[in-house]
Amino acid sequence: MIEQSVLEEVLGVAMRTGGEFAEVFAEDRRNASAVLDDGRVEELTSGRDRGAGIRVVVGETTGFAHTADLSEAGLIAAAQAAAAAARGGGGGTNVVALHRGTASRGYDIETFPGDVPKARKVELLTRADEAARSVGDAISQVSVSYGDNRRRILVANSDGVFVEDDTVRTFFAVSCVATGDTGMQTGRESVGHTIGFELFDMYDIDQLARNAAERAITKLAARPAPSGQMPVVIGSGGGGVLFHEACGHGLEADLVSKGASVFRGRVGQQVASKGVTVVDDGTMAREWGNIAIDDEGNPAQRNVLIEDGILTDYMWDHLRARKEGRRSSGNGRRQSYQNLPMVRMTNTYLLAGEEDPESIIASTPKGVYVKHLGGGQVNTATGDFVFGMTEAYLIEDGKVTEPLREGNLIGNGPEVLQRIDALGNDFAMGPPGTCGKDGQGVPVGDGVPTLRVSSLTIGGTAA
Amino acid sequence: MSDELLAIADRVVAMAKSGEQVEAVVVRGTETEIRVFGGDVESLSSAQSQGVGIRVVVDGRQGFAYAGSLDESAIAETLADARDNVSFATFDEFAGLAEPDGTAVPVLDLHRDAMVSFATSDKIAMAIELERVVMAADPRISGIESAEYADSISEAAIATSMGIRTVGSETSCYVATYAMAADGDETQTGFGFSVGREPSDLDPSRAALEAASRATRMLGAIQPPSGRLTVVLDPWVTAQFLGILGYTLDGESVLKGRSLFADRLGESVGSSLLTLIDDPTDVRSFTATDADGEGLAARRNVLIQNGVLQQFVHNAYSARRAGTVSTGNAVRGFKSTPSVGCLSVSLVPGTSDPATLIAGIDDGVLVQEVSGLHSGVNPVSGDFSTGAEGLRIRNGELAEPVREFTIASTLQKMLRDVQAVGNDLEFLPMNASGVSLVVADLTVSGS
Numbered sequence: 001m002i003e004q005s006v007l008e009e010v011l012g013v014a015m016r017t018g019g020e021f022a023e024v025f026a027e028d029r030r031n032a033s034a035v036l037d038d039g040r041v042e043e044l045t046s047g048r049d050r051g052a053g054i055r056v057v058v059g060e061t062t063g064f065a066h067t068a069d070l071s072e073a074g075l076i077a078a079a080q081a082a083a084a085a086a087r088g089g090g091g092g093t094n095v096v097a098l099h100r101g102t103a104s105r106g107y108d109i110e111t112f113p114g115d116v117p118k119a120r121k122v123e124l125l126t127r128a129d130e131a132a133r134s135v136g137d138a139i140s141q142v143s144v145s146y147g148d149n150r151r152r153i154l155v156a157n158s159d160g161v162f163v164e165d166d167t168v169r170t171f172f173a174v175s176c177v178a179t180g181d182t183g184m185q186t187g188r189e190s191v192g193h194t195i196g197f198e199l200f201d202m203y204d205i206d207q208l209a210r211n212a213a214e215r216a217i218t219k220l221a222a223r224p225a226p227s228g229q230m231p232v233v234i235g236s237g238g239g240g241v242l243f244h245e246a247c248g249h250g251l252e253a254d255l256v257s258k259g260a261s262v263f264r265g266r267v268g269q270q271v272a273s274k275g276v277t278v279v280d281d282g283t284m285a286r287e288w289g290n291i292a293i294d295d296e297g298n299p300a301q302r303n304v305l306i307e308d309g310i311l312t313d314y315m316w317d318h319l320r321a322r323k324e325g326r327r328s329s330g331n332g333r334r335q336s337y338q339n340l341p342m343v344r345m346t347n348t349y350l351l352a353g354e355e356d357p358e359s360i361i362a363s364t365p366k367g368v369y370v371k372h373l374g375g376g377q378v379n380t381a382t383g384d385f386v387f388g389m390t391e392a393y394l395i396e397d398g399k400v401t402e403p404l405r406e407g408n409l410i411g412n413g414p415e416v417l418q419r420i421d422a423l424g425n426d427f428a429m430g431p432p433g434t435c436g437k438d439g440q441g442v443p444v445g446d447g448v449p450t451l452r453v454s455s456l457t458i459g460g461t462a463a
Numbered sequence: 464m465s466d467e468l469l470a471i472a473d474r475v476v477a478m479a480k481s482g483e484q485v486e487a488v489v490v491r492g493t494e495t496e497i498r499v500f501g502g503d504v505e506s507l508s509s510a511q512s513q514g515v516g517i518r519v520v521v522d523g524r525q526g527f528a529y530a531g532s533l534d535e536s537a538i539a540e541t542l543a544d545a546r547d548n549v550s551f552a553t554f555d556e557f558a559g560l561a562e563p564d565g566t567a568v569p570v571l572d573l574h575r576d577a578m579v580s581f582a583t584s585d586k587i588a589m590a591i592e593l594e595r596v597v598m599a600a601d602p603r604i605s606g607i608e609s610a611e612y613a614d615s616i617s618e619a620a621i622a623t624s625m626g627i628r629t630v631g632s633e634t635s636c637y638v639a640t641y642a643m644a645a646d647g648d649e650t651q652t653g654f655g656f657s658v659g660r661e662p663s664d665l666d667p668s669r670a671a672l673e674a675a676s677r678a679t680r681m682l683g684a685i686q687p688p689s690g691r692l693t694v695v696l697d698p699w700v701t702a703q704f705l706g707i708l709g710y711t712l713d714g715e716s717v718l719k720g721r722s723l724f725a726d727r728l729g730e731s732v733g734s735s736l737l738t739l740i741d742d743p744t745d746v747r748s749f750t751a752t753d754a755d756g757e758g759l760a761a762r763r764n765v766l767i768q769n770g771v772l773q774q775f776v777h778n779a780y781s782a783r784r785a786g787t788v789s790t791g792n793a794v795r796g797f798k799s800t801p802s803v804g805c806l807s808v809s810l811v812p813g814t815s816d817p818a819t820l821i822a823g824i825d826d827g828v829l830v831q832e833v834s835g836l837h838s839g840v841n842p843v844s845g846d847f848s849t850g851a852e853g854l855r856i857r858n859g860e861l862a863e864p865v866r867e868f869t870i871a872s873t874l875q876k877m878l879r880d881v882q883a884v885g886n887d888l889e890f891l892p893m894n895a896s897g898v899s900l901v902v903a904d905l906t907v908s909g910s
Contacts, residue, residue, distance in 0.1 A: 048530045061506070066512070068513065183844055227869075374837075
């Protein structure tokens with residue numbers, strides 16, 4: 001993307017005013033998407049974003065500037081702006097020698113979506129639309145979306161790091177509306193992986209569409225969710241967002257260092273039930289949150305956050321790790337070249353236990369079975385978090401019975417982690433997610449086995 | 464400067480071939496964001512960005528492409544991509560760009576030179592002062608999660624082969640902070656912000672004191688028992704609900720069978736106390752604009768009057784399909800085609816101040832923050848359930864703080880259960896303004 005000699009020159013300019021660290025992050029991203037709604041292929045969209053973000057660190061201050069101009073002159077102007085923003089004095093060193101490294105994700109993209117004729121992508125949309133509508137007359141509306149992107153990045157910094165990566169992601173989603181006597185309900189299914197068009201060899205699009213339609217129809221008969229506290233069983237693959245919110249964000253070192261996490265100062269302590277092991281793993285092949293390198297040039301890692309209930313470590317980016325005199329854990333990510341990196345999750349999951357998932361439900365006299373969770377939100381300072389249930393059922397006498405209408409569940413991270421009293425042997429990764437933090441969205445994955453929380457507050461309307 | 468953007472848009476439109484409708488949206492923005500921590504600048508980002516979005520419609524088929532660059536070569540590639548995408552769309556007799564409708568684009572005071580000339584050192588000083596006031600506000604304040612100053616100067620030009628040509632420039636700025644208060648092992652948080660078009664509009668002290676007060680008053684919070692209660696939504700919370708309500712009134716959702724109000728025009732859908740307007744021409748609003756995403760004049764639309772549903776909002780496409788005219792509600796960035804949405808929605812304020820509203824409630828909850836709106840509100844079915852925190856109301860007075868509970872109902876029922884609208888209209892950093900709102904019979908789920 002940019003010549004090594006130009007990068008060295010630009011980093012030299014960035015360091016000239018006394019910078020302690022400087023970095024060039026360049027990105028060339030192509031997006032393609034297609035949407036079918038209301039029976040029509042509404043449009044295909046193609047987009048390209050290309051540019052570089054430059055940061056300079058002086059003391060506790062980071063200066064940042066970005067530019068869409070990747071010429072030497074454009075980069076030098078941005079480097080000067082970033083250095084000025086960092087308010088350095090002068091007299092810094094300005095000789096930077098880069099050492100080219102390699103990024104490897106251990107597998108190859110089979111079919112680059114950019115090489116696939118647009119007509120084939122459109123055909124997937126119409127197929128899914130037909131499959132969803134074939135499920136029943138109650139299906140009153142269907143929306144199908146396809147998306148792919150190819151993101152080439154380059155990171156070069158004053159520590160000599162120089163590495164490039166090329167990431168391809170492909171995504172497909174079906175949303176249905178079912179209409180009945182009780183009003184309208186919705187059902188959605190999505191799949192996404194850090195792979196190319198071979199996504200459609202992995203999944204049966206017709207089945208995916210039928211599942212979304214059936215979920216909407218099932219919910220037409222749903223009754224209001226209960227209110228108050230009761231045991232909650234979360235289905236395999238459908239509930240990883242629980243850990244993303246209950247502890248994931250609270251283990252991000254930037255929040256911890258500001259005292260804005262209930263998990264501050266708790267490394268080495270029992271923070272979850274025995275048997276609970278939570279991992280954040282950027283190396284997980286083909287998963288939505290897979291990265292070969294993070295957006296600071298560090299190789300992706302598998303990081304154990306909680307092991308057998310004991311908090312082992314936080315997640316780190318370059319800046320926070322440097323302050324603590326340790327290495328980054330490969331969790332420095334950013335939405336685009338227009339943003340500063342910060343500590344972010346990749347694929348966050350809970351390891352399987354040994355129980356038979358059927359017996360977990362059978363041993364729950366009364367409770368809620370959440371097959372699919374929606375999004376969530378957490379206040380890391382208090383630990384309070386919510387997450388939505390998009391497909392849930394009542395458990396009565398150890399059996400899954402009636403479907404429930406949508407609602408949020410609410411709990412407190414440290415409390416909920418201690419209340420996990422059953423772990424199934426049926427681990428699965430869930431659908432692709434976008435994690436938002438400080439206005440930046442990044443792709444993340446999550447996964448869980450079937451598990452039970454002995455008590456959670458269900459935010460329904462029924463007594 | 465903006466004329467340069469319009470010239471670029473004109474050049475794209477001039478490339479339209481016979482039988483082709485072409486629209487170019489060209490934007491450029493300058494943004495500054497300053498975060499402070501511990502009395503020093505934590506990060507200072509200053510950035511210029513630009514982009515172009517090109518829409519092409521040929522014989523009832525639409526294609527679109529964008530690029531984050533205004534280079535001639537990038538623009539040529541974008542136009543070629545948009546043209547190539549046309550052939551894959553399904554024929555739609557209603558597809559097409561907006562036609563000029565004779566409504567003059569209003570002249571609004573959205574650009575302030577004082578914003579452009581405000582020095583970086585003054586921006587830093589303002590952010591540092593924000594943090595200082597939070598920290599000094601109360602001995603129980605233990606720190607800040609964030610304290611920032613941000614501003615933007617954005618210009619946009621739209622030109623189309625239908626003869627639309629608009630260009631505008633807007634400035635905006637805000638300060639925002641999240642404060643933390645601690646008592647022993649317990650930590651609570653509260654935010655405060657102030658928004659404006661130029662720095663002199665901002666009141667960092669007020670934002671700081673508000674954040675400190677919201678955090679400290681939550682110390683000692685307990686989980687309330689479950690039950691049905693009257694709830695007072697504070698303006699910030701009301702605004703978030705109005706944002707979702709706006710979705711149910713968008714003409715595209717109505718046409719596509721995703722609005723629970725689709726068949727309710729002219730009917731009573733809520734309390735007679737409710738009058739909901741969408742008015743992007745009110746310059747006090749953070750999202751005020753003179754033109755919509757298709758270059759038509761922005762305008763004031765009354766959506767619900769005294770509880771009766773008056774109209775839906777439309778862009779050119781949804782209006783054509785519904786057999787009506789655009790209400791100037793095309794919403795977009797340069798990276799997407801125009802959708803339909805409210806631009807700046809608010810309730811017409813009532814006459815009571817918040818203290819009077821609270822004085823009238825024997826047993827209730829003041830909700831000062833909600834969480835999980837994106838996961839707990841389904842605007843298609845109307846079901847909602849969100850996490851909440853706030854203060855209990857007993858015998859007309861604010862009582863103990865409460866947290867870790869949800870409030871739930873349906874949007875339909877909630878509109879009917881509104882009992883009072885406050886007089887405390889607040890403009891917020893979003894596309895909705897808020898007032899205090901009293902809603903009866905919400906389900907509180909707690910212990």
